[in-house]
Every structure is written in C-alpha cells, then in structure tokens.
Amino acid sequence: MPELYIDESNYQFWTGAGNPSVEFDGGTRILNFVPPVVPYGEVKQYDENGNLIYHARPLEDAVPLIPRDEWMDRIKEKDANGSWLINSCGGILCKNQDSLGYCHAYGGVSVEEILEKASTGRIIDLSAESVGGIVTGWRNQGADPMQDLAVMIKYGACEASYMDKPNSLSPSRWKQGWQQNALMHRMAEYYDLRVPGKVFDAVMTCYLYSFPIGLGYGWWSHFVHGGHKARWNATKRCFDIMERNSWGSSYGEDGYFWLPEGTGRGQGTPDWAFAGRCLAV
Numbered sequence: 172m173p174e175l176y177i178d179e180s181n182y183q184f185w186t187g188a189g190n191p192s193v194e195f196d197g198g199t200r201i202l203n204f205v206p207p208v209v210p211y212g213e214v215k216q217y218d219e220n221g222n223l224i225y226h227a228r229p230l231e232d233a234v235p236l237i238p239r240d241e242w243m244d245r246i247k248e249k250d251a252n253g254s255w256l257i258n259s260c261g262g263i264l265c266k267n268q269d270s271l272g273y274c275h276a277y278g279g280v281s282v283e284e285i286l287e288k289a290s291t292g293r294i295i296d297l298s299a300e301s302v303g304g305i306v307t308g309w310r311n312q313g314a315d316p317m318q319d320l321a322v323m324i325k326y327g328a329c330e331a332s333y334m335d336k337p338n339s340l341s342p343s344r345w346k347q348g349w350q351q352n353a354l355m356h357r358m359a360e361y362y363d364l365r366v367p368g369k370v371f372d373a374v375m376t377c378y379l380y381s382f383p384i385g386l387g388y389g390w391w392s393h394f395v396h397g398g399h400k401a402r403w404n405a406t407k408r409c410f411d412i413m414e415r416n417s418w419g420s421s422y423g424e425d426g427y428f429w430l431p432e433g434t435g436r437g438q439g440t441p442d443w444a445f446a447g448r449c450l451a452v
Contacts, residue, residue: 211365214445216321224321227361227445230373236366237376242410245379246401256381257399257413257427260285262294265426267419269338275316276303277417278385278394280328282447283358285383285398296331299417300340301353309340316387316394320361320445326350327357364444371410371432371440375401378412386414387443390436398446399427407431412439 214227230236237245249255263284268277276299287295305326306318333349335341342349364373364384374397377384383398397414404411411429416422430439 211363211367214317214361214363216317218321218325225324225361227320227363230362230364230366230376230446233362233446234376234380236369236372237379239372239375242375242379242401243403246403249379249400254381255400256285256378256383259381260288260383260399263288264296265415265420265422266299266417267337268299268417269419271300271303271311271338271340272313273299273303273307273311274394274417275314276300276306276319278387278396279316279319279323279358279447281396281415281417282383282385282398283323283328283356285396286358286447287356295356297328297356298331298334298349299328300334300338301329301342301349302326304340304342309342311340313392316385316443316445320358323358324361325357327353327355329353329356358447360447362446364441364446370444374412374439374441374444375410377446382446384444384446386439386441389442390438402429404431409433414439 211229216224218224266277266281268274280297280299280302284295284297287293287297302319302322303314305322306314329345329349329352331337333346333352335344335346339345364370364377366373374384374386377398378401381398383396385394385396387394395414395416397412399415400413402411402413403409409432411431413427413429415426416428418426420426422428430437432438432440434440
C-alpha cells in the first residue's frame, strides 16, 4: 500500500494535519494519512515568492449539481447512447506506477491525458514522474496532490517517451527538451468537488457530464482518477462509480474498478477530489 514519507521539508505540513507517525528505517512514515483540511472552494497554491499559481474554484462555478432524482434517467440515457467518458477515451493505456509512491501524480496526469484526447483527439502517454519528481525533489515518496496540480499548471507533464525508462527518477538521463515539451501539456483550471454535505453529488454530476476527475481516499491512502461510468447497484441499493487505478492493467479490468457510494472503507465518496476542465495548449 502506498505510504507517505515525511522529512524536514514536509514534516510540519503533515503532522499539523493531525496524522500519527512512526519511525521507520531511519525516517518517518504515515499510514492512512489525513490531508490537511482546506475549506471548500479555498484550495490555493502559491509559488516560493508568494504568487498565486492557481485557485481551484467551487464546482458550482462551472455547472449546477444534477439533482439525485435525475440520476437514474440520465444513467439510462448515457447507457443507451454510449456517451460515457469510458466510451470516448478508448485507447488510453492503463498507467503503472510500479513501486513508486507517486499516486499523487499519476491520478492527476491521467486526468490530463483524457483532457488531451478530448481537446485534440490525440492519445499521448504523459510522464507522471515529470510532475511528481518536481514535487518531491525526485525522491520516491508520497505528497499532497495539490502540489502536483500546481506543477501541472505551471510546468506541465512531458511525454513519457522523453524518459530513459519507465518510472525513472533520473531526469539527467532523459532526452533533452523534456521541460519544454512539458509546457505543451499543461492544465489550466481545476474545480473543487468537496461540496459541503454533497461530495458524492458533485462527483456524480461530473460523471454524468463526462468530466474526468481525480479522487483521493484516506482509508486507502491512495489517489486515482474517475469520471468513466456510473450505475445503479440494485443489490446494495446505491449508486456505483467506475474508477481507474495506476497499478497496471492486471488490476481490476484493465485498471478499472467499481466503488459504491459511501464514506467507509472500500466505498467511493472521496475525501478529496477535483475536476479538470481546460487544457492549456
């Protein structure tokens, strides 16, 4: 299971969130970490000079929440028309972070790949390492996904073909020009889905509009991406959402899996989630 390693650079940030920590191999690790609480609509990221890099706006700034009494009919309509996000993002390969604790980057970069195809029609394998490496100083450790979003807006993610090998954290061995290439694959805008008391409603709204989203779960200590498809689970009497992991195609069905609505272990209402809408090209 991915773990969050902390050192002098991020100790105060994560322990300040109320996380328990234990000594491990000379360092410190946090299991089942809790992201620092940031008020809804106030997710902001600044650079080292105090300049605002981005402000994730409330979802309602983009679209109104779709009422629950419309969900069933909209799901049936999308089933009939084959208009789910999974139907339009075919060909995008399942990513594999292997032994890297970079789910914080893989989830966001996967959203970016979907937006790339939606806006240009091209399928481009992007390097999550080119994002997560900047965030962690090229160390193999977890991080706050908000930092990865800031990197994707400011610097972008380069194409994976620039790396010397999969999962490489040695940018000195990458092809020259990877930083310039990354600028061609930047995100421009994010929306906060943590609508008070209606997080799953915001998530389902994105699914029904076919918006790709990133989702983080404290019970899993993991970050994935979704927006692909939703369904009514008649057995559990709840709605399920289809998500995709970054643990290779052998996980689930080509990386895809279902989670039911709910906030407990193994359930799909996220603790932290964003929607990406605009690609800066």
